Amino acid sequence: MTNAGSSNPPLGRALCAMITPFTEAGALDLDGAQRLAGRLVAEGCDGLVLSGTTGESPTTTDAEKSALIRAVRETVGDRVSLVAGVGTSDTRHTVELALAAEKAGADAALVVTPYYSRPPQDAVEAHFREVADASGLPVVLYDIPGRTGTRIEPDTMIRLAEHPRIVAVKDCSYDFLGTQKVLSRTDLAYYAGCDEHNLALYAVGAAGYVSTVANVVPRQLRSVLDAFEAGLPAEAARLQQRATPLIELMMASGLPGTVTAKGLLGALGLPAGPVRAPLRPADREAVDGLLAAYERLVAA
Numbered sequence: 001m002t003n004a005g006s007s008n009p010p011l012g013r014a015l016c017a018m019i020t021p022f023t024e025a026g027a028l029d030l031d032g033a034q035r036l037a038g039r040l041v042a043e044g045c046d047g048l049v050l051s052g053t054t055g056e057s058p059t060t061t062d063a064e065k066s067a068l069i070r071a072v073r074e075t076v077g078d079r080v081s082l083v084a085g086v087g088t089s090d091t092r093h094t095v096e097l098a099l100a101a102e103k104a105g106a107d108a109a110l111v112v113t114p115y116y117s118r119p120p121q122d123a124v125e126a127h128f129r130e131v132a133d134a135s136g137l138p139v140v141l142y143d144i145p146g147r148t149g150t151r152i153e154p155d156t157m158i159r160l161a162e163h164p165r166i167v168a169v170k171d172c173s174y175d176f177l178g179t180q181k182v183l184s185r186t187d188l189a190y191y192a193g194c195d196e197h198n199l200a201l202y203a204v205g206a207a208g209y210v211s212t213v214a215n216v217v218p219r220q221l222r223s224v225l226d227a228f229e230a231g232l233p234a235e236a237a238r239l240q241q242r243a244t245p246l247i248e249l250m251m252a253s254g255l256p257g258t259v260t261a262k263g264l265l266g267a268l269g270l271p272a273g274p275v276r277a278p279l280r281p282a283d284r285e286a287v288d289g290l291l292a293a294y295e296r297l298v299a300a
Contacts, residue, residue, distance in 0.1 A: 010138065010167050010189050011081040011108055012046030013208030014222040017054040017193075019215055019261050020068060022273035028064045032271030034075040036215075039270070041076050044222035045214060048072060049110055049170075051085040053147065054212045054258050059276040062100060069104035083140060083210075087112030091127050095134040108138040110170060115148035121156045128152075132165045139165050144172035144193065154178040161186035170210045171201065180204055195247045199224050199240040203233070212257035213250050216264050217243065220297060242300055246293040255282055264290040 018040065021032030037048055050072060051057040051065045060068075069084055076082070084101035086109045088094045098109045111131050113124055132139045141160065145151035151173055152160075160166050161182070171179055172193035179201065183190055189207035192198045198209040202225055214221050220243055227236035250260040258275055263282030265272035267290070275281055282290070 009207035011083060011140070011191075011207070013225050014045050014214065014218065015047035015049055015081075015083065015191060015208060015210045016040050016045045016214035016218060017049045017052045017210050017212045017257075018072075019258060019265065019272060020051065020055040020060060020064075021271040022276065024273060026274060026276060028060070028067065029271060029273055030067060030071040032273065033068055034071055036265075036271040037072045037075050040214070040218050041080050043218040045080060045218050047081040047083060047210075048076070049083045049085065049210050050106075052110055052142075052210075053085075053112075053144075054215070054261065055085060056258055056276055056279070057085045057087075059279075062097060065097065066100050066104040069101060069106050073105040081107045083108045083110050084137075085110045085112070085142075086131070087114075087142060089114045089116050091130055094127070094131050098131055098135045098137060102135045102137050106137060108140055108168070109135070110140045110142050112142040112144065113148040113150050113152055115150070118150045121153055124150060124152060125156050125160060128160055128166065129163060132163050137165070138167045139163075140168040140170055140191070141166060141188075142170045142172075142193070144170075146172065146174070151175075154181045157182045157188070158185050161188050168207065171197075171206075176200070179206075195221070195251055196244070199228065199236055202228060212261055213243070213247050215261045216250075216268065216270075216294060217246065217297060243297060246290070246297050249290055249293050253286070255286060260286070260290055263287045264294060267291050268294070 021029040023029045084106035086097035143152045168189040170193040183205050192201040192209040195213045224239045262272040
């Protein structure tokens with residue numbers, strides 16, 4: 001296992017939480033997924049997270065999830081890591097998805113805290129251990145209490161770090177002190193899961209980010225980490241701040257990041273397609289605002 005902040009994070013530094021393209025009829029668009037994945041890798045992503053929240057995992061079937069992994073792997077080969085979202089509210093189903101992801105060619109499994117049922121911490125810990133024991137895939141813990149209703153408490157995270165296959169965290173906890181506590185006491189590779197925290201977490205030892213905004217501006221987000229790595233913290237801060245207006249519109253406008261990412265990708269002529277219900281597409285006004293912010297960022 002590679003420590004956070006090292007020169008060789010276990011899954012790369014710049015990871016994109018990739019949308020799942022659909023056809024206009026709503027079917028899985030594997031050709032579009034391959035084209036989008038190819039673009040993301042060419043533009044600086046060294047890891048792709050498939051079938052996460054941004055990838056509309058609640059509304060894609062198990063078979064679609066496996067088909068997506070196989071199609072993207074065919075395109076990117078071994079150039080980047082593929083992390084498969086396998087988390088559900090059901091431990092048994094999560095184990096089944098982890099085994100299927102391993103068979104389809106994923107490099108790691110992203111496992112979210114079981115949602116809706118709000119299990120206590122001992123049950124949360126047991127859930128992650130059972131999934132980690134079930135397959136040979138490294139496990140990325142996904143801490144996003146704003147969606148699941150239950151967080152992975154720092155002390156739980158510290159205990160889970162003892163498991164040999166639990167290697168990383170996607171952090172959407174908004175608990176900067178708790179994150180630093182775990183970083184200081186474990187070798188878990190931390191990935192910022194909220195784009196506004198990409199640089200801040202990296203500066204205190206995180207491994208990188210898992211970004212929704214990277215669907216549209218992968219090179220611009222990667223440049224923030226590159227500047228910091230080059231010993232240019234002020235330049236890294238400037239680049240992070242330059243991306244803030246687009247980050248805010250995509251992630252804090254009241255619309256889910258999936259909706260804003262697909263709206264902007266579609267406006268740019270890139271693979272996206274519609275969202276699946278209960279999500280609804282971004283309206284014209286929202287897309288125009290996103291497109292204006294995007295154009296300002298890429299022109300800067």
